[in-house]
Amino acid sequence: MEKETFKKKLNYALWLSIITIVYNTLEGLASTFFGASDETLALFGFGVDSFVEVLSGVGIAHMIYRMKRSDIQERDKFEITALRITGTALYILTAGLVVGAVIAIFNQSEPESTLAGIIVAGISILTMYFLYREKMKVGEKLESQPIISDAKCTKTCFYLSFILLGSSLVYEFWHIPYIDALGSLGIAWYAYKEGREAFQNAKSKSLSCCSDCC
Template sequence: MEGKKQQQLFQRAWWLALISILYNILEGGISTYFGIDDETLALFGFGMDSFVEVISGLGIAHLYWRLRKHNIAQRDRFEVTALKVTGTAFYLLTVSLVLGASFQLWQQKHPVTTLSGIIIAILSILTMYFLYQHKLSVGRKLNSAPIIADAKCTLTCFRLSLVLLISSLLYEWLHLPYIDAAGSLVIAWFAYKEGKEAFQKARTGALSCGCKD
């Protein structure tokens, strides 16, 4: 591949990483606001997950910036630190959601509405699918394992959005008090898995994502 074309593709990958960061900041702010306002733990947890993804995204953007200049085989100190902070934040989120869901079930609390969760989840599904397709396309053109791995990790956010959509739709239709708590527990499970993967990547320093298709 010509050097100029390669640089353009790496530049595109870097911009995709920045879009991911900015979108997660926006999504996190809106989701946590409506999560508190509508008293839906699943939406609040989804928003907090987005904020943690911002930390992870900074490490990924830094990685892409280094890939533009030369081939690399290991993560540097900044990326490893970002992974450790990300993993810790995901574990804290997991504990918080489990405790919150337990309290919600015990007190028989339920959301005012989950309409905001439905709208946010649909927008997130569309955005994550867009990012997945474009990251995968760039990764394949460059034959870059780190970029392909990151694209596959975006599928986790896509699946998380599906969880929010399903739980929000079910509550809006059925109004059963435990549905929101159940959705937040599934989000907690995803957060635990992401935290575990972040620490694994920090420990090995490998560029692979460790996410499943």
Template sequence: MNTKLLNRAYILSLITIFYNLVEGGVATFYGAQDETLALFGFGLDSFVEVLSGIGIAHMIWRMKRFEVSKRDSFERTALKVTGSAFYLLTAGLILGATSSLYHGSKPETTMIGIVLSVLSILTMYFLYKAKLDVGHKLNSAPIISDANCTKTCFYLSFILLGSSLAYEIFSIPYIDAIGSLGIAWYAFKEGKEAFEKTKGNGLSCNDNCC
């Protein structure tokens, strides 16, 4: 494979990991401080994406060294841990949203959610296009799959933006809880897809995989 393109793919995977670490830290801190469940859940999702990103970075690192035709034990374990973390996140967000709706809890502000989601939309769009370009040039299924996972994060950012904007404008308490349920749905979807990937060692994917 083209070493220059693989190096680019590896750098993109490291940028994704670093960005999600920073985003996760900021989102969970302000989500807890402002009592914004959607923002807090978004941050936890970013941390889980780091686990997925580590598995991808490891795979690309192997691809730089020799031809890769199947997942190794590290990558399969990373997928299982990632899938389990997404399922736990789903359960936690559903419980949190239920409690928020029951008690009528509402955030102090969702302004940080607006700013962070806009930044995430711009970043994820850049990463998605860059990864997809490299993946197609290398004809690499796992890199294209990673690009589609980044696209899912791109859509997830719109959920946070929508719920944060709606609350900031209308101040309706349950909008934040609904936003967190949207994030929970995506987390469940990503968890399911992670476990589906562990069923075989192959690296094939389609345009809908994540």
């Protein structure tokens, strides 16, 4: 690949990572606000996870910026620290969602509405699919395993969106008890997996996500 074309592809990859950061920030704000006001634990947990993904996204953007300057072989201290903070935050989120789900079931708490969850999940599915597809394209053209791995890890948010959409739709139309709590437990499971993978990647210093990512 020509040097100029390579540079343009890396610039595009960097812009994709910036879009991911900005989108997750906005998604986190909307999800936590409506999750708290509508008392839907699944949406609130989804929003907190979006904020954690911002931390991860900053590490990815930093990595791609380094790739623009020179060939890199492993993560630097900044990226490792970002992974450790991300992993810790995801473990805390997992514990909080599990405790919240137990309390919600015990108190027989139900959301006022899950309409916001349906809207947020729908937008997220479309956005994450676009980001995943574009990251895979640019990663394959650059033959860059770090960018391809980032694309594969973006699918986690895609799957989380379907969990949120499913639980929100079921409750909004059929008001099945505890479905919101179950949806939050599904998000907690993915948060735990993400947290474990973040610590594994920080420990190995590998530029790739671990083999079972997403």
